[in-house]
Each structure stands twice: as structure tokens, then as C-alpha cells.
Amino acid sequence: MSSGIDTLRLTAEEALALVDSGEVSSAELWQAYRDAINEHDGELHAFLTLVDEPEGNGIPIALKDVISTRGVRTTAASKILENYVPVFDATVAAKCRAAGMTLLGKTNTDEFAMGSSTENSAYGPTHNPWDLTRVPGGSGGGSAAAVSAGLAPWALGSDTGGSVKLPSAFCGNVGLRPTYGTVSRFGVVAFASSLDQVGPVTKNVRDNALLYRIISGRDENDSTTVDVPPVALPEGTDLKGLRIGLPRQLNEVEGIEPGVKAACEAALAKAEELGATVEECDLPLSVEYGLACYYLVAPAEASSNLARYDGVRYGLRSEGADFREMVMHTRHDGFGDEVKRRIMLGTYALSSGYYDAFYASAQKVRTVIKREHDALFERFDVLVSPTCATTAFPLGAKSQDPLAMYLTDVLTIPANMAGLPGLSIPCGLSEGLPVGLQIVGPQFSESTLYRLGHALEQAIGFDVVPERLR
Amino acid sequence: MAITKEEVLHVARLARLELNDAEVERFQGQLSAILEAVSKVAELDLTDVPPTSHPLEVSNAWGEDIPHTSLTLDEAFANAPDRDDDHFRVPPA
Known part of the structure; x- marks a missing residue:
């Protein structure tokens, strides 16, 4: 914190206020994060490419390296794109640029976003800021680790089977996989086009809503995009009238860690105290x-x-x-x-x-x-479960067994197949590692997910700074 | 559901992937295990269930036909491994 800016704790909303009021210049803010990167990225390896001369007058951002950035190398963490420098911006990159955001760099990922641990990167794995011997989750482990360790105020990831939600859970961040069709994929390296969505990775729920507002919307360059309903910035903690469904098959999935189950149950008890109703259901x-x-x-x-x-x-x-x-x-x-x-x-x-x-x-x-999800949304506003049955696992634990790695995503995949939005928020610790709570709603229900996420965030009071960095 | 060495090579050829012997052996075991797991989808009675290829009910996304500038030739060739004037040069077919 050479400049007096505590990048570990500063939220994007606070950073925006600092720059807007002129208290800190855009360049000073960018430099504070760059200093943090220089200090910590040697041990984390969250970044594949760093930007040395940022453009813009706003706050910084880091982008997953599947998002094309004009003039900045974009590799998808693959050898096949090792020297690829895009000549155009992805729509989401252009939107960040138009909002004045300064680019810090491109973050590590499993190659072509295929993986659950970021170990499939051709350039070596990213380490979890909470425990360097563990994976940050994947595929967007670089973005999640960067936000968690204070190397970026916020970041973008992409989510096909859980690549925003899972790393957010493992690193203690808030991650949104938006409703399919709400965020343009133009210029995003394609993996599975009926599933790919770009989503924000942030320190808290309000930052997430702010970034989702900026990147979402219909884009004539991506014909799957649609007009997006306005996104409400969450306020307060009142959950009266909110009907929460707890799918048994997700909440009692085989191999669920006791600490994960306990943290999720504690969060649901808080939701009930705040006025929500909670009832079991089936998927x-x-x-x-x-x-x-x-x-x-x-x-x-x-x-x-x-x-x-x-x-x-x-x-x-x-x-x-x-x-x-x-x-x-x-x-x-x-x-x-x-x-x-x-x-x-x-x-x-x-x-x-x-x-x-x-x-x-x-x-x-x-x-x-x-159809199974649609039927549940007749009775419930949201469905809640752990984001993953476990916390972050050790590096190497699953890298020799592809099928075991695939099973990591068993709780995030069902909603993704149905095109539904899902928010992962940190809801506590299990043996010192963050636990993610997954909140899924009907298509275009992002404001509802943010309402519940924000209320729980206030009630839980999770400290997003990794213990070893406090 | 085991996949044979010949099938691995056949699929690799279809996908234009060169594989060495060690890779063929490694992928044969791994792909067999994965195929065994995913073949589960055939257990369900799916008669009369229509397929879903896309999660949103969107059709005919039209755009206005407005001329606009696109990449220049130099931009389009900027990442070309081998450029010959206004062409991508490749080995003989």
C-alpha cells in the first residue's frame, strides 16, 4: 500500500468515488494495483500478460485472457495463440474502455477455459491466495485470484460450466454467471457457444451489479443477445416475501464437506431471520x-x-x-x-x-x-445450494484424472444447461478456506439474486481478505 | 464403454489432430472412462422430448443492413503466419 491505497479492501464502488471526487487520480489508482501485482503475482501467477501503458481515466480492471483486447496479447492460455495480438476489442472490453476503465492485464485460465482448476493453462497454474498450495478453481482462476489478493478491484471471467462461479467460491469472491444472452460474446474466444457467458468477479455484491450493468445489453455483433431488463443496485437486508427453494439433490450431493454444508445452512438460517421462507424441493x-x-x-x-x-x-x-x-x-x-x-x-x-x-x-x-427448473420457479423465486461440494483442493489432486476434475462442476452445471443466472457469494469458511453459496433464479432475475446476495453479505459479514494477507 | 485404439485414431483424424503412440494410449483409457460416464444420457426414456439447442427462445435476430468500415487488409493479415501479398500462403494441398 505504497500510495496509501489498501487494494486488498478497496471496493470498486469506493475506487470509483475516489477517482470521481479527484481524491486519487486514475493513474495513481492503476499504479497502486500494479505495485500490488509486482509484489504478489510472482507467487500467485494470476496474470499472463501485463499492460504497461494504460489508457482511460477511470478505475482499473483485469480481463480473463479469452477476451480479445486490441493491441494486447490474448492467448486463451494456449500455445496455439501464444503470439496472437487482436486487432479489435471484444464488445465487453470495448464497454469497459468506454466506461473509462484502465486495463491492468490479462488473467490466467485453463486453456480455452476448459477446466476447473486453472492447472490446464499452457503457462502454468495460478495459486489460491488463501493457500498457495491449493488451486483457485477454474477456469477463471486468474481473475478470481487477482480480485481476492487485491491485484485488481474487479475482473471479468467467462462461464460455460461454472468458470466464474467456481473460482469465485474457491477464492472468496462474488461471481455472477449471467442469464444466457444478456452479455455479448463478440470477440470472446469461443468454447461452447450455447453455454458461454461473460460475467463479473468482484469483492462484493454491489460491485458485481455495477459491473454487470456496464457489460450487459443487446449487441448487434452477437445475435444471441437480447434486451436486458434494468438491474437494481441492491440496498438493505429485508427479504420479506422471498421464497427460497433448497434442491435436496444439490444440497445433499455425495461427497459434500461438513464445513461446506454447515456454512450454507448458517447462511440460510440468516435468510429466514431476514424474512425469507426456505423450503426443500427436488431436482x-x-x-x-x-x-x-x-x-x-x-x-x-x-x-x-x-x-x-x-x-x-x-x-x-x-x-x-x-x-x-x-x-x-x-x-x-x-x-x-x-x-x-x-x-x-x-x-x-x-x-x-x-x-x-x-x-x-x-x-x-x-x-x-x-423443464425441471421451470417447474420449481412456479413455487420459488430462487434456488440455493453450495457452489461446490468442497473448498479449494490441493494443486495436482485431480490433474491426472479428467473425470474426477469434471465432477467438481456437478453443482454449477444444471443451471447453466438451462441458461439460468447464478450468483456465488462467500458464506463462511471451512477449515480456513472460503465456501461459496450458489443462488440461481429464473432467466433475467439478476436483480433478485443481487437482493438476496447483498442481504446475506451484510448478515454474514464475511471478510474477503485472505487470512494470510491480513 | 471402451473405445479402441483404431477409434481413437479415427476420431483424431476427423478432428485433424496428429497423435503419437503415447498419446493414443493415454487418450484411449481416459476417453473410455469419460464415454462410460456420459453414456448415462441414453438411460432416460426421451420419446416425445424435443431437443434444446439454445436456452433462450429467440428467433430471427435481424439487424439493419448498414454499411460500415471493417478491418483493413493489413489488420486482417496482422497475425498471419505466412502472408503473400493479399493471400494467406499455405503448403501445397
């Missing part, structure tokens, strides 16, 4: 079949999206005697193991003879999942 098929559905749909879409990396127009090119050999060598050398696995899995699920049993079935299961 039997969504939880039992969600993971299988996701790991067919997402790889199938990925196998198609990643066909563009052919060594012709941009990115890595390896040598080959003819065109076909050049393409095959480029993809062999450029993609890491997890990306290759998903491309092959998706190609298999889409191939002749297997399409009906795998991909076509998965698309129908997706309808089943959507």
Missing part, C-alpha cells in the same frame, strides 16, 4: 444427468469452434509437407491434453453412428433439465 434428473449432458454438449460445440485453429490465418503454424500435415502438426503442437480430449470427445459424439445415442440424447436431456 432429481437435472443433478443426476446434468454432468453427462454437459460433457457431451460442451465438447461437441468445442470440437466445432476449435476447428478454426488451422495455422492459416492466425496463431501457431507448425511445419508440414502438405496442407493437411501442416494442420495436423499445428493442432498437435498447439493444443494441450485437455483440449485434445474434449475435441476428440465432441468429434466422437457428433460422428456418424454415435450422434443419436450421444449428442441428440444430450440435447433432449437439456430440455428435461430446463
Whole structure:
């Protein structure tokens, strides 16, 4: 805190007030975060690329390295894009720029956002600021670690199966996966297009709502985007009339850590004290079949999206005697193991003879999942569960077993398949590590998620600064 | 649900991925385990269930047909591995 700015505690809303009042200049604020990066990123490795000459007169931001930034290297944490420098901004990057935000750098992720621990980055893993021997979650572990350790006031991630929600839970941040179609993906490196959404990673719920307001909205460059209802900034703690559903299959999932369960139950007791009603309910098929559905749909879409990396127009090119050999060598050398696995899995699920049993079935299961959620929203305003059954696991614990890694996402995936928004807020500690509470609502219910998230945040009083950095 | 070595190679060829022997062996085991897990979707009776390809009910997203500037040639070639005048150069097909 060389400049007297405590980047560990300063919220984005407070930072905006400092800059607006002229108390601190935009450049001084940016430098304070850059100093924090210089001090701590050696041990965290949250950033893949740092910006040295920021433009803008507002507050800083960090962007996950799947978001194209004009003139700033964008790798998707892959060797295949090691030297790729976009010539245009993603819409979300342009919106941050238009709001005056200064870019600190690009954050680490699992390669092409495929993973749950950030260990699949071709440039090495990110470490969890709460415990350096543990993963920050993934895929957006860099953004989550940066916000948690005070290296950025806020950041953007992207969420396909849980890549904003899970790292936010593991690092003690607030993370929103918005309703599908509310945030443009133009210029965001595509993984699974019927699922990908960009979302804010912040220190508190109000910051999250502020950033979501800035990045959301219809974009003519992304035809899946829609007009977004106004987002209310949450105030107060009154939850009278709010109906909370507790899906048993999520809250009693196999392998749930006792400390995770206890922290979530304590949060729900607080919600009841504030006037909400809490009642158990069921999502039997969504939880039992969600993971299988996701790991067919997402790889199938990925196998198609990643066909563009052919060594012709941009990115890595390896040598080959003819065109076909050049393409095959480029993809062999450029993609890491997890990306290759998903491309092959998706190609298999889409191939002749297997399409009906795998991909076509998965698309129908997706309808089943959507209907199950729709039925619950007749009775409930939101559904609540842990974001993950465990807290952050040790680096290396699951990296040799892809299927075990996939199971990490079992609680975040069902809502994602249905296109529903989900907010993860920190609700306590289990053995010294943050526990995430996942709040899911119907499409376009972000204001309701923020209302509950903010009320619980006030009631819980979670200290977002990692204990080892206090 | 085991996948054979030949199937791994077939899928890799379809996906334009060169694999060495060690990779084929590694992926064969891993993909077999994953396919076993995801084949669960076939357990359900899905007769009369329509597919969902997209979570929002949006159709015909039209835009106004307004001419605007796009990338210059130099911008479009800025990341090209091998440029030949106004073309991307590649090895012979």
C-alpha cells in the first residue's frame, strides 16, 4: 500500500468515488494495483500478460485472457495463440474502455477455459491466495485470484460450466454467471457457444451489479443477445416475501464437506431471520444427468469452434509437407491434453453412428433439465445450494484424472444447461478456506439474486481478505 | 464403454489432430472412462422430448443492413503466419 491505497479492501464502488471526487487520480489508482501485482503475482501467477501503458481515466480492471483486447496479447492460455495480438476489442472490453476503465492485464485460465482448476493453462497454474498450495478453481482462476489478493478491484471471467462461479467460491469472491444472452460474446474466444457467458468477479455484491450493468445489453455483433431488463443496485437486508427453494439433490450431493454444508445452512438460517421462507424441493434428473449432458454438449460445440485453429490465418503454424500435415502438426503442437480430449470427445459424439445415442440424447436431456427448473420457479423465486461440494483442493489432486476434475462442476452445471443466472457469494469458511453459496433464479432475475446476495453479505459479514494477507 | 485404439485414431483424424503412440494410449483409457460416464444420457426414456439447442427462445435476430468500415487488409493479415501479398500462403494441398 505504497500510495496509501489498501487494494486488498478497496471496493470498486469506493475506487470509483475516489477517482470521481479527484481524491486519487486514475493513474495513481492503476499504479497502486500494479505495485500490488509486482509484489504478489510472482507467487500467485494470476496474470499472463501485463499492460504497461494504460489508457482511460477511470478505475482499473483485469480481463480473463479469452477476451480479445486490441493491441494486447490474448492467448486463451494456449500455445496455439501464444503470439496472437487482436486487432479489435471484444464488445465487453470495448464497454469497459468506454466506461473509462484502465486495463491492468490479462488473467490466467485453463486453456480455452476448459477446466476447473486453472492447472490446464499452457503457462502454468495460478495459486489460491488463501493457500498457495491449493488451486483457485477454474477456469477463471486468474481473475478470481487477482480480485481476492487485491491485484485488481474487479475482473471479468467467462462461464460455460461454472468458470466464474467456481473460482469465485474457491477464492472468496462474488461471481455472477449471467442469464444466457444478456452479455455479448463478440470477440470472446469461443468454447461452447450455447453455454458461454461473460460475467463479473468482484469483492462484493454491489460491485458485481455495477459491473454487470456496464457489460450487459443487446449487441448487434452477437445475435444471441437480447434486451436486458434494468438491474437494481441492491440496498438493505429485508427479504420479506422471498421464497427460497433448497434442491435436496444439490444440497445433499455425495461427497459434500461438513464445513461446506454447515456454512450454507448458517447462511440460510440468516435468510429466514431476514424474512425469507426456505423450503426443500427436488431436482432429481437435472443433478443426476446434468454432468453427462454437459460433457457431451460442451465438447461437441468445442470440437466445432476449435476447428478454426488451422495455422492459416492466425496463431501457431507448425511445419508440414502438405496442407493437411501442416494442420495436423499445428493442432498437435498447439493444443494441450485437455483440449485434445474434449475435441476428440465432441468429434466422437457428433460422428456418424454415435450422434443419436450421444449428442441428440444430450440435447433432449437439456430440455428435461430446463423443464425441471421451470417447474420449481412456479413455487420459488430462487434456488440455493453450495457452489461446490468442497473448498479449494490441493494443486495436482485431480490433474491426472479428467473425470474426477469434471465432477467438481456437478453443482454449477444444471443451471447453466438451462441458461439460468447464478450468483456465488462467500458464506463462511471451512477449515480456513472460503465456501461459496450458489443462488440461481429464473432467466433475467439478476436483480433478485443481487437482493438476496447483498442481504446475506451484510448478515454474514464475511471478510474477503485472505487470512494470510491480513 | 471402451473405445479402441483404431477409434481413437479415427476420431483424431476427423478432428485433424496428429497423435503419437503415447498419446493414443493415454487418450484411449481416459476417453473410455469419460464415454462410460456420459453414456448415462441414453438411460432416460426421451420419446416425445424435443431437443434444446439454445436456452433462450429467440428467433430471427435481424439487424439493419448498414454499411460500415471493417478491418483493413493489413489488420486482417496482422497475425498471419505466412502472408503473400493479399493471400494467406499455405503448403501445397
